Structures are given as C-alpha cells and as structure tokens.
Amino acid sequence: MNLQKQAKPALEPAEQQAAAKNLMWILMLGILAPLFDTTITNVAIDTLVREFNTSVSTIQWVMTGYLLSLAMVIPISGWAVERFGGRRMWLFSLEMFLLGSVLCSMAWNVESLILFRTLQGIGGGLLMPIMQTLAVRAYGGQNMGKRMATIALPALLGPILGPVLGGIIVNHLSWRWIFFVNIPLCVAAIIVAWKGLPKDVRNARTLRLDVPGLLLLSPAIVLTLYGLGEVSSHHGFGHAAVLVPVIAGVALLAVFVVYALRKGSEALIDVMLFRVRSLTVSSTLLFLSGLTTYGAMLLLPLYLQQVRGESVLISGLLLVPQGIGMLLTRSLAGKLTDQIGSRPVVLVGTVLTILGTWPLTQLGADTSYYFLSAVLIVRGAGLGAVFLPVMASAYIGLSSKQIPHASSTTRIMQQIGGAFGVSVIAIILQNELNSVLTPDPAAVAVAFDHTFMWTIAFSILALIPAAFLPRIRR
Structure with missing residues (x-):
C-alpha cells in the first residue's frame, strides 16, 4: 500500500512573520556587497587610471562592463527563480559576485580587470530582483510599505557609507582593497544564506527559458x-x-x-502586466527618478570637487546628510503607505524633494557647508518618501507567479532611467559649463545652479504620474 507523504502543516501567522523577518535579515546582508561596490568603484576611477597608466575612457569600461553585464542578466532573474528556486539562485548570485571580486583584486592589467568586472556584474545583476521577489513572496504582498522600508535599508546605507569607505581606500590603501572589502561580506552572506534560507520546493513542471x-x-x-x-x-x-x-x-x-x-x-517578461495601473505608474516613476535622483547624484560630487576643490573623501562625507534624510523618513513613509496609500505619500515626498532641491539652484563658491547639509537632509527626506511607496505600489494586485516578472521590470526601468537621467544631466551641465567665460569658481557654480533647476523641472513632471498611484479607500 503506497502512502502519500504528509504535507507540512502551514505556519501560524506569528511563525510566518518571524520566518519572513529572518529571511529579510539574510537578504539584507547579501545585498550589502554589491551596493557598496558600485559607489566605492566610482570614487576610485582616478586612482585606477594612474595605477594602470591608461586613459579615463578606457578605465570607464571597468564601470560600463559591470553595468552592461548587470543589465543583461536582469531579464532572466524571474525565470531563474521559478526554474531553480530562490535559495539556489541567491547562493549562485553571491558566489558569482564573490568570484568576480576575488578575480578583480588579482587583476594584472586593465583588460583583465574589465573582464572580471563583467563576471562580477552577473552576480550583482541577479541579486536585487531576486531579493525583491523573495521578500514580497515571504510577506504575501501584505503591508508592502513597511516591507519595502526594510528592503531599502541597505540601498540607503550604500550611498552614505560607500563614498566614505571608497575615499579611505583611495587615500590610504591599495586599489585592490576596492574589491577585497567585498570578500568577507560575500562569505558571511553565503554562510548565513546556506544555513537560514528555506529549502526550495522543486516545481513539478520544468519551465523553459x-x-x-x-x-x-x-x-x-x-x-x-x-x-x-x-x-x-x-x-x-x-x-x-x-x-x-x-x-x-x-x-x-x-x-x-x-x-x-x-x-x-x-x-521572458510578461508585458501584459502593464495593464495593472499600479505597476505601470510605478515603472514610469522609477524611470523618471533617473532624472531627479541619479542626475543630482552626479551633480553634487562634481560641484564639491570642481567648484569647492574638495577631495573625494571630503565630498563623500559632505553627502552623508542626504542619506541621513532618507533614513529619517524611511519607516514613516512605509507606515503611511500601508495606512493611506502611496499616492499622498509620493506627492508630499516629491514636493519635499523640490523644496530641498531649490536651494541647490543658489549655490555659490563659498556656500556654507552647514546650510548645504541642512538642505541635503530635507532633500533626502523627500527622496526617501518617494522611492519606498513607488516600489511598494509596483506589486499591488499581482499574484505570486507575477511577482518575479514585476521585480525584473522595475529593475530594468531603474537601470535605463538612471542611465538616461545621468546622460541628460551631464549634457545640460556640459552646455552650461561651455557658456562660462571665465574659470572663476563663482562662474562655474552658476552653471551647476542652472543644471539643478532642470532637476526641479523633472521633479515637477513626476507629479503627473504620481497622481495616478493607488490610494486606500476607507
């Protein structure tokens, strides 16, 4: 007589919440290395140019190769989770990132470094969408504002600590430490994930790529x-x-x-999901964030270094207040999103971002750093109130099967929007700098002021799709 295997009893709500929280801490540890890596490597571009005795255009491929490799694998992340399981793919992604980091630290010339960074990008490109998929599924799509506040914590720490850590490495250590720092983080993340992530349930049917x-x-x-x-x-x-x-x-x-x-x-990506208004609006806002968030992230360090003559390390430290502002509104924005919906939270956050950006259009060659820090805290608070509700809205009304598609879609929109935003802002800034008649710092500061005005215009444009985000009807 054949006996069926008895199914495991369903977890109680309290046990499910505890398991989900444990999962979140495991995922957050794993995502730290790639988040720090990007900001640290950006800071070290000039150092790498000198170390390898090459041009900026060549060394730029250290970043470009990584980003292109990262973008290439994002579309397969949803299929890979469904086909092989979240635990297997999470461990595989961490191992690929670790392997790439080890090889990068051993690079003997610029060509080998570019090749190994491309390999590293495969792991980095898979980690974020897999993290989003596993986290949303663990909580069953409930209280997504609060959950996204937790998911976003490493993403907020990266811009705060990354430039500072990168500046310390550039000033005091060998360039190889840019990649050495990833190794203990990846090893710890692999061990914790191996022990703590639940075993994957094998699908009865094999999904074809x-x-x-x-x-x-x-x-x-x-x-x-x-x-x-x-x-x-x-x-x-x-x-x-x-x-x-x-x-x-x-x-x-x-x-x-x-x-x-x-x-x-x-x-590979179910485009029919764009019939879901919340995902469509969220994707549009994520694309526009490239013009408001990523563009300003380009402008601020350049202003501090070109106008104020600050070092890489000091520039990183002066940008910390913006990250602090994002941390201040993180929990509140998540809580309010669950209570009143994402629309009012994003609208208020966008207005707050505009208010925090407006003083940046008045920067001079001797603007007080205390004033700049206060302004960046306000701006960061607005950005924190925008990003989290938008990400939470992307998953509203989706089934468990659709979540991996949504994770891939949002990451693609972020990547393309970020690249587009940086490109547009860079061109605007270059045109403004070309119109400067003298290299006087005060005149150069005016070029940055005018470019910051464009970021405000793009923020105002984002108010239109934000008005179509969902809100909770009582």
Missing part, C-alpha cells in the same frame, strides 16, 4: 544603456556612437513587446 525573448530583450537593454553611456563622451545625443546603439536597442525592445504580447505569460 524563453530564448527568443532573451535574445531580443537583453541586447535591447545593453545597447540602450551603452548608447546612453556614450552621451557624455561625445557631448550630446547627436553622435553616431550614441544614436546607433540607442536606436537599435529601442527597435529590439519594440520587437520584444510585439513578441511578448503574442507569447503571453510564458514570455
């Missing part, structure tokens, strides 16, 4: 990001090195959308 979709979508993202990355090098969008890859990327993306509409839910 949508190869045609992958061959359309991954090159589309890579070409688009590459083209946007070339904007600053060629001082505009009108150069063939920019237009050709961007147009090719957009064309491939359009073909993928047509293909995915026919393929339905079996496509």
Whole structure:
C-alpha cells in the first residue's frame, strides 16, 4: 500500500512573520556587497587610471562592463527563480559576485580587470530582483510599505557609507582593497544564506527559458544603456556612437513587446502586466527618478570637487546628510503607505524633494557647508518618501507567479532611467559649463545652479504620474 507523504502543516501567522523577518535579515546582508561596490568603484576611477597608466575612457569600461553585464542578466532573474528556486539562485548570485571580486583584486592589467568586472556584474545583476521577489513572496504582498522600508535599508546605507569607505581606500590603501572589502561580506552572506534560507520546493513542471525573448530583450537593454553611456563622451545625443546603439536597442525592445504580447505569460517578461495601473505608474516613476535622483547624484560630487576643490573623501562625507534624510523618513513613509496609500505619500515626498532641491539652484563658491547639509537632509527626506511607496505600489494586485516578472521590470526601468537621467544631466551641465567665460569658481557654480533647476523641472513632471498611484479607500 503506497502512502502519500504528509504535507507540512502551514505556519501560524506569528511563525510566518518571524520566518519572513529572518529571511529579510539574510537578504539584507547579501545585498550589502554589491551596493557598496558600485559607489566605492566610482570614487576610485582616478586612482585606477594612474595605477594602470591608461586613459579615463578606457578605465570607464571597468564601470560600463559591470553595468552592461548587470543589465543583461536582469531579464532572466524571474525565470531563474521559478526554474531553480530562490535559495539556489541567491547562493549562485553571491558566489558569482564573490568570484568576480576575488578575480578583480588579482587583476594584472586593465583588460583583465574589465573582464572580471563583467563576471562580477552577473552576480550583482541577479541579486536585487531576486531579493525583491523573495521578500514580497515571504510577506504575501501584505503591508508592502513597511516591507519595502526594510528592503531599502541597505540601498540607503550604500550611498552614505560607500563614498566614505571608497575615499579611505583611495587615500590610504591599495586599489585592490576596492574589491577585497567585498570578500568577507560575500562569505558571511553565503554562510548565513546556506544555513537560514528555506529549502526550495522543486516545481513539478520544468519551465523553459524563453530564448527568443532573451535574445531580443537583453541586447535591447545593453545597447540602450551603452548608447546612453556614450552621451557624455561625445557631448550630446547627436553622435553616431550614441544614436546607433540607442536606436537599435529601442527597435529590439519594440520587437520584444510585439513578441511578448503574442507569447503571453510564458514570455521572458510578461508585458501584459502593464495593464495593472499600479505597476505601470510605478515603472514610469522609477524611470523618471533617473532624472531627479541619479542626475543630482552626479551633480553634487562634481560641484564639491570642481567648484569647492574638495577631495573625494571630503565630498563623500559632505553627502552623508542626504542619506541621513532618507533614513529619517524611511519607516514613516512605509507606515503611511500601508495606512493611506502611496499616492499622498509620493506627492508630499516629491514636493519635499523640490523644496530641498531649490536651494541647490543658489549655490555659490563659498556656500556654507552647514546650510548645504541642512538642505541635503530635507532633500533626502523627500527622496526617501518617494522611492519606498513607488516600489511598494509596483506589486499591488499581482499574484505570486507575477511577482518575479514585476521585480525584473522595475529593475530594468531603474537601470535605463538612471542611465538616461545621468546622460541628460551631464549634457545640460556640459552646455552650461561651455557658456562660462571665465574659470572663476563663482562662474562655474552658476552653471551647476542652472543644471539643478532642470532637476526641479523633472521633479515637477513626476507629479503627473504620481497622481495616478493607488490610494486606500476607507
């Protein structure tokens, strides 16, 4: 007589909450290394130029190769979680990032460093969407504002501590420590995940990878990001090195959308999810955040270094108040999102961001750092009140099967929006700097002031889609 295996009893609500919290701490530890890595490597670009005796345009591929590799694997993250399980893919991603970090620390020339950074990007590209998928599933889509406040904690710590840590390494240690610092974090994250993450439940049916979709979508993202990355090098969008890859990327993306509409839910990314208004609006806002958030992240360090003559380390320390402001509103924004919905929280947060950005349009060559710190706290508080509710809204009304698709979609929109935002702001700043008649710091500061005005205009534009975010009807 064949006996069926007895199913495990369902967890009690309290046990489920405890298991979900434990999962969150495990995931947060694992995401620290890639978040710190990006900001630390950005700070060390000039150091790497000197160490490898090469040009900025060549060493820039240390960042570009990583970002393109990261973008290429994002579309397969949802399929990989469904096919192999979240635990397996989380461990695989951490191991790939660890391997890439070890190899980068041993690089003997710039070519090997670029190659190993590309390998590292595979792990980094998978980690964030997998984290979002596992976290949202663990909590069953409930109280997403509060959950996103927890998920976002490492993302807020990265911009605060990364530039400072990068500055210390650049000033006092070998460039190899840029990658050495990842190793203990990755090892600890792998051990904790191996012991603490629940075993994957094997799917009865094997999910096939949508190869045609992958061959359309991954090159589309890579070409688009590459083209946007070339904007600053060629001082505009009108150069063939920019237009050709961007147009090719957009064309491939359009073909993928047509293909995915026919393929339905079996496509690599289910584009039919854009019928869900909350996901569509959230994706639009994540794209626009590239013009408001990432653009300003480019401007502030440049202002401190080019106008004020500060070092990399001091510039990183002076940006800490913005991260503190984001931390201050993190929990409140998450709580209010669950209570009153994301729409009012994002609208207020956007207005607060505008108020905190306006004084940056009046910066001079001798603006008080105390004043700048106070302004950045206000601006950071606004950004913290925008990002979390937008991310939480992306998952409203989605089934467990749709969550991996949403995680991949939001990451793609963030990556493309960030690249587009940096490109646009860089061009605006360059045009403003070209109009400066004298290299006087006060005149250069005016160029930054005018560019900050554009970030305010983009923030005002974001108020339109924010008005369509969901709100809770009592």
